[in-house]
């Protein structure tokens with residue numbers, strides 16, 4: 408069990424299981440939503456994410472057709488995303504984790520949209536466009 412929370416602590420959650428994949432997402436939406444150069448996301452089973460406090464403070468923003476990004480309405484911290492194309496899965500924003508997850512990031516995703524000031528200096532695989540090499544039979548190509 409790994410603990411996580413938003414910046415203000417209103418929303419707290421626990422993650423069980425190991426997750427499917429972890430990746431750096433450079434897509435335009437993750438950049439905007441995180442206010443940073445990229446987001447670090449973990450695709451995992453929705454049932455492995457348990458909200459232990461602050462559920463009423465979680466708001467969703469429909470960022471693209473079929474995709475909703477959830478955040479703490481008190482402090483604005485991004486929490487996770489859900490896509491209709493990946494039912495039963497969530498894309499957890501790993502910056503909220505208070506402990507190390509069982510995975511490490513395996514790829515840089517959507518590097519076509521990478522922030523111009525950020526230079527990738529590791530040897531992880533870079534995926535420039537919409538083809539996700541992550542487990543998802545009906546992938547829509549969003550993050």
Ligand SMILES: [Zn+2]
Nearest residue numbers: 413415479482
């Ligand atoms: Zn908060």
Ligand SMILES: [Zn+2]
Nearest residue numbers: 432434437550
């Ligand atoms: Zn993204």
